[in-house]
Ligand SMILES: Cc1ncc(COP(=O)(O)OP(=O)(O)O)c(N)n1
């Protein structure tokens with residue numbers, strides 16, 4: 001499958017050093033951007049003489065040249081994202097921080113991959129604590145590996161800023177477990193960093209390689225099976241540039257992190273397969289492993305498992321009880337405890353309505369899946385009334401073949417024996433997923449992009465809802481409409497799990513939606529605001545091609 005969308009190329013600036021081997025640095029950044037259909041501009045901070053195995057020297061660019069590179073680019077067009085890699089010295093860092101502070105709003109997203117050492121074993125930068133503090137505060141995302149995280153966090157340990165923490169001395173030079181990772185990342189956040197992605201490649205204590213994203217309110221883990229003995233250099237540069245590329249292409253930050261993680265996995269896979277082939281014909285020692293291009297990630301198996309961890313709490317969403325479970329074991333979740341599948345495999349229109357009366361009205365159409373979605377904030381419902389309504393909806397559908405899903409009220413759905421429960425992302429933090437599964441109810445879950453889909457796949461639900469495809473007036477959405485191209489990709493990402501497309505779908509749009517392969521199409525207003533809801537249901541079924 002090709003990339004979901006392509007118009008004219010968005011622009012990303014790369015600020016960093018050249019690596020003569022092409023394995024890392026700005027050469028790798030630009031190759032990554034080009035591979036992902038993004039135009040990269042370069043602000044070179046240093047020139048290094050490196051092979052794949054050694055760095056012999058490195059020379060900083062003059063400040064006037066850094067300034068001039070920035071100015072000529074800014075005079076043409078500002079980028080959507082700026083990726084910063086190696087910075088040679090304090091003076092350069094100060095110029096960059098000042099330039100960033102002067103950018104007008106809305107400013108580009110700034111990603112800093114804090115390259116303190118080269119993987120070919122040479123020091124690239126020598127930044128003082130003060131300029132590191134300043135940089136951390138002006139960038140939007142910093143992407144350290146665990147060694148870099150320890151160095152960065154060590155700067156703040158013992159300072160007045162970190163007084164809230166207990167285990168100061170432990171992480172000054174090293175992070176040794178997931179607890180240290182969280183502690184060190186929180187130290188950076190408390191010291192003014194907006195967000196931190198800690199890369200897990202060097203975190204040997206983890207079974208999988210888990211990158212963890214921290215903001216002041218979120219913690220999200222992205223896990224891949226660990227690659228042992230990789231000789232590929234420049235993966236940090238690649239990952240940070242890919243994040244910048246995906247943000248520039250209009251993806252949310254958490255989707256950009258998910259896609260970039262998948263991208264690096266693909267580059268590793270294609271590079272190691274061509275490397276092992278080349279080693280058949282020559283001595284392995286003499287053939288350095290060079291990164292190959294991989295393009296937009298479309299293969300399901302490249303995507304990481306994603307776990308959302310709320311305020312350090314570990315709940316049944318992740319199916320895990322401990323920190324190490326969250327980081328290491330949720331890969332197995334899906335195979336262990338799948339939800340019951342839907343009883344009907346036929347594709348169909350899925351009305352979402354707000355009363356048992358509506359269900360009664362629509363049942364004669366022969367509708368096979370329906371949802372009762374009662375929103376307390378928009379109608380004068382209290383718990384007792386909601387309970388009665390759910391009970392009535394269950395009674396209405398019990399002797400029919402219609403699959404009734406109850407939105408949000410999972411305890412009442414269990415109590416009254418509904419067919420299934422539909423939950424949103426926030427509900428996953430509070431609902432008892434095991435209780436729903438054990439009670440034999442089906443589960444449907446809303447998602448709005450790559451990260452949420454990867455999160456939900458681990459639960460092995462009965463269906464995954466994909467929204468919102470078009471603008472909708474039924475609900476205020478914090479995200480952008482996904483459109484048909486992305487929907488197609490999401491359906492593919494869900495593998496064999498049935499999908500439900502929702503949001504702004506009407507009779508003119510349902511054919512295009514059905515053509516993506518989405519199993520069901522959920523609608524609110526296309527039925528509830530139609531002059532004749534029965535006729536509207538049948539028209540939608542027909543237009544989608546679900547019936548002759
Ligand atoms: C089929 C289907 N898809 C998505 C939703 C939205 O659910 P959620 O995110 O829980 O938001 P609310 O419906 O609670 O506003 C849905 N209800 N059904």
Ligand SMILES: Cc1nc(C(=O)O)sc1CCOP(=O)(O)O
Pocket residue numbers: 352446447466467468469471472473474475502503504505522523524525526
């Ligand atoms: C309830 C709901 N959830 C959405 C999501 O994307 O999660 S969109 C949506 C509203 C769908 O209404 P209509 O068919 O009238 O556009």
